[in-house]
Structure formats: C-alpha cells, structure tokens
Amino acid sequence: MYGKKACELVKEFSSSESGQLSAFNTNLFAQVNEECNFHFHQLQSLLSKMQEEGSDNQTARNADHFGALIHHLSLVRNKRCLMAYVYNRAEVLRSLCWMVDPLPEEIQEKLSSSEKEYSKNHSATIKSYQSETDLDLAVDMVPPKDPYIKVRVLDDIGSVALSDQIANLARHAILFLRRTDAETYISQGLMEELTD
Amino acid sequence: MDSGTWDGSAAAAVTDDYDFLSSTNDAELLKRAWRTEKAAPEILQFEAGLVDRSREQIQLVEETLEELMTSGSDPLTVSLNQMDMDRTLFLLRSYLRTRLQKIEKYMVHIHKNTELWNRLSEQEQKFAKRCIEDLEEHFEKSVLSKLPDRYKSSVKQSVISEEDDMVPEPQLDTYVICRTKRSLGALQLDNSGIEDPVDLDPGDLYAVRYKSIKSLVYSGQVELV
Numbered sequence: 001m002y003g004k005k006a007c008e009l010v011k012e013f014s015s016s017e018s019g020q021l022s023a024f025n026t027n028l029f030a031q032v033n034e035e036c037n038f039h040f041h042q043l044q045s046l047l048s049k050m051q052e053e054g055s056d057n058q059t060a061r062n063a064d065h066f067g068a069l070i071h072h073l074s075l076v077r078n079k080r081c082l083m084a085y086v087y088n089r090a091e092v093l094r095s096l097c098w099m100v101d102p103l104p105e106e107i108q109e110k111l112s113s114s115e116k117e118y119s120k121n122h123s124a125t126i127k128s129y130q131s132e133t134d135l136d137l138a139v140d141m142v143p144p145k146d147p148y149i150k151v152r153v154l155d156d157i158g159s160v161a162l163s164d165q166i167a168n169l170a171r172h173a174i175l176f177l178r179r180t181d182a183e184t185y186i187s188q189g190l191m192e193e194l195t196d
Numbered sequence: 197m198d199s200g201t202w203d204g205s206a207a208a209a210v211t212d213d214y215d216f217l218s219s220t221n222d223a224e225l226l227k228r229a230w231r232t233e234k235a236a237p238e239i240l241q242f243e244a245g246l247v248d249r250s251r252e253q254i255q256l257v258e259e260t261l262e263e264l265m266t267s268g269s270d271p272l273t274v275s276l277n278q279m280d281m282d283r284t285l286f287l288l289r290s291y292l293r294t295r296l297q298k299i300e301k302y303m304v305h306i307h308k309n310t311e312l313w314n315r316l317s318e319q320e321q322k323f324a325k326r327c328i329e330d331l332e333e334h335f336e337k338s339v340l341s342k343l344p345d346r347y348k349s350s351v352k353q354s355v356i357s358e359e360d361d362m363v364p365e366p367q368l369d370t371y372v373i374c375r376t377k378r379s380l381g382a383l384q385l386d387n388s389g390i391e392d393p394v395d396l397d398p399g400d401l402y403a404v405r406y407k408s409i410k411s412l413v414y415s416g417q418v419e420l421v
Contacts, residue, residue, distance in 0.1 A: 115334070125323060125326040129319055133292070133319055
C-alpha cells in the first residue's frame with residue numbers, strides 16, 4: 001500500500017518518549033525515499049503518455065489522470081512524513097543543545113550524519129549569540145533558591161579558579177559552590193547536585 | 197470646600213503613586229516581561245531599554261558586592277545582595293532564552309512576516325537567520341536533495357502549492373491566563389458576532405483566547421501569567 005512505510009516512520013517517532021531520540025532509521029528512511037522516486041517515475045510516464053494521446057491533464061477525467069493524481073499525492077504525503085520525521089527529531093536535538101554540550105556519545109550514535117552536523121552547527125549558533133550579548137545562557141536553567149549548592153565532583157578536574165574561590169575539584173569531593181559556577185560542570189556531567 | 201472628597205482623592209493619588217512606582221521599577225518590569233513572554237504563544241516586542249537597564253543594574257550590584265567583600269562587611273548583607281543579583285540574572289537569562297527558543301520554533305514564520313521580524317533585537321535576527329540556514333542545510337541533505345525537482349522546496353509541498361504550506365506557525369487562539377491592573381471597560385472577546393462584552397475586573401484572573409486580547413498585551417494593559 002502506498003504511504004505505509006512513511007506512516008511507520010512517523011509512528012516510530014511519535015511512539016518514542018517525548019524529548020528522547022531513538023536511532024535514526026536509515027533503512028526505512030531510504031525505503032520511503034525510493035518509494036518517492038517510484039511515484040515520480042510513474043507520474044512522469046503517465047503524464048507523457050497523456051501528452052502523446054493528446055489529452056489535456058487539466059480537463060481529462062480518465063484513468064490516467066487519476067492515476068497521475070494518486071502518484072502525485074502519495075509523493076507529497078511521503079515528503080511530508082519524511083520532513084516531519086527530520087523536523088521533529090531536529091526539534092529534540094535543539095532542546096538537547098540547550099541542555100548538554102557537547103552531545104554525549106550515546107546520543108551521537110543515534111544520529112544520522114546530517115543530524116550530527118546540524119546539532120554542531122546549532123550549538124555554534126547559540127554560542128555566537130551568547131558571545132555577542134556577552135551572557136552565558138546555559139546556566140540558571142531553574143530559578144535560584146540559594147546562591148550556593150552542595151555538589152559532588154564526579155571526575156578529577158583539578159584546581160580551578162571559580163568566581164569567588166580557588167577550589168580543588170578532586171573526584172568524590174563534596175563542596176559548596178556558587179550555583180552558577182557549578183551548573184557549567186553539572187551540564188558537562190562532571191558534577192552532580194546533592195539534594196537533602 | 198468638602199474636605200471629605202479632597203481626602204478621598206488624595207488617598208487615591210497615593211495608591212496611584214504606589215502603583216505607578218511599582219510599575220516603573222525595573223525588577224518588576226523585567227519579571228512582568230519575562231512572565232508575559234513565557235505565556236504568550238507568539239514572539240513579543242524585544243524590551244531593549246529594559247534589558248539594557250537591567251544589565252547595568254546587575255553590573256552595579258556586582259561592583260557593590262566586590263566592594264562589600266573587600267571591606268569585609270557583614271556576610272548577610274553580601275549574601276542578600278548576591279541573591280538579589282542572582283535573581284535578576286536568572287530573570288534576564290530566562291527571558292532571553294525563552295525568546296530564542298520561540299525563535300527556534302517559528303523561525304521561518306517570523307522571518308517571512310515583517311511585523312514579527314521587527315520585534316527581534318539585532319542579535320536575535322542574526323540568530324534567527326543562522327537557525328534557518330542550519331535547518332535548511334539539514335533538510336537539504338537529509339530529504340530534499342533526494343526528491344524530484346518539483347518537490348524540493350522546504351516551505352512548499354510541491355510547486356503546485358500557491359502558498360507556503362509547510363511552515364510551522366504559533367497557535368494564536370490558544371487559551372492564556374491573564375490579569376489586568378485597572379478596569380478596561382467592557383471588551384468584546386470573540387468574533388462570534390454575538391454581542392457579549394466581558395468586564396475584566398482588576399486583579400482577577402481570566403482564561404481567554406490569546407487572539408482576542410493580544411492588542412492589550414502589546415500595549416501592556418493586560419499581563420499574562
């Protein structure tokens with residue numbers, strides 16, 4: 001049945017948990033693309049056949065006309081599905097760009113090559129806005145309650161000059177840090193916030 | 197002279213003054229701009245002056261803080277100042293972030309429409325342009341380059357489409373929660389044609405369609421929560 005594969009593709013996206021990505025379905029995606037080309041060839045041959053017969057495709061109401069119409073509509077529908085698949089995944093990617101940078105390996109693995117490039121480009125776009133306005137927008141994701149938070153360091157980071165102190169960030173150390181200082185490390189997965 | 201009336205109007209003037217003052221306080225204005233931007237489905241006018249002033253204010257507090265720290269004054273004062281600054285910074289960052297995320301979502305729609313486009317700051321316009329380029333490139337590589345010629349557009353389904361029929365737009369008839377500070381008189385809230393004006397009482401909360409009050413949001417007479 002025409003359009004079935006494209007529908008599967010979109011369903012696959014919509015059944016995944018919102019905000020999460022599953023692996024890019026290269027195989028199915030290529031099959032839908034092939035189907036598009038098949039429709040186009042059919043459409044072309046029907047149109048040229050009608051031209052040879054001298055019937056006008058605006059007024060003719062024969063089997064060929066409707067056949068061509070079906071192929072056109074199937075093609076357009078497939079295109080919409082392909083675009084929706086790519087667009088919605090891009091939307092998830094964009095929201096990930098705001099939360100983590102760079103994208104962790106387990107997410108990278110699920111992306112197509114174009115998606116990898118897109119997330120890289122988009123991260124750069126966000127960064128360039130931040131440097132133009134001279135404001136770090138990746139911190140302060142939640143309203144501040146306390147200027148200091150308790151964190152555990154997850155990796156050996158070493159001695160770092162923070163905005164108010166020089167701290168030795170050794171693995172497993174538990175410290176009180178300025179929230180804005182800590183958030184950068186938290187988003188990179190190098191620290192975790194401890195909540196009592 | 198009737199002193200009673202005079203007293204009454206003086207008292208009213210005092211509360212008016214208070215309202216006026218609290219509505220011109222930048223922290224209050226920023227909070228309001230942030231809240232409204234968060235709740236509105238479409239992008240609103242960029243508050244350039246307010247953002248500039250807030251940033252100056254933050255800078256000022258930062259300097260005061262440093263002074264306080266070096267002069268070794270009461271840690272509580274420092275902490276309070278710090279918290280105040282942190283909150284303003286959060287509001288500012290979140291305000292700008294909310295706008296950027298809205299731009300990401302409706303970039304093509306905003307770019308096409310001059311009125312919406314002019315609501316963006318210069319940096320936001322640059323951001324939007326780059327967003328569009330990034331996404332077009334991604335579409336081109338993933339889908340469009342593999343499609344036949346007449347189906348290659350990213351905004352139209354095929355060449356037959358007369359209008360751009362593949363551009364995401366915000367839903368303007370969604371419901372929003374709003375509040376007004378002063379009485380605005382009777383308002384006609386829908387286009388059903390049935391005369392049914394509604395009085396928005398000051399301070400009360402209403403759930404109405406965004407479309408019907410958007411001009412009041414633009415003029416700042418109504419705020420969204």
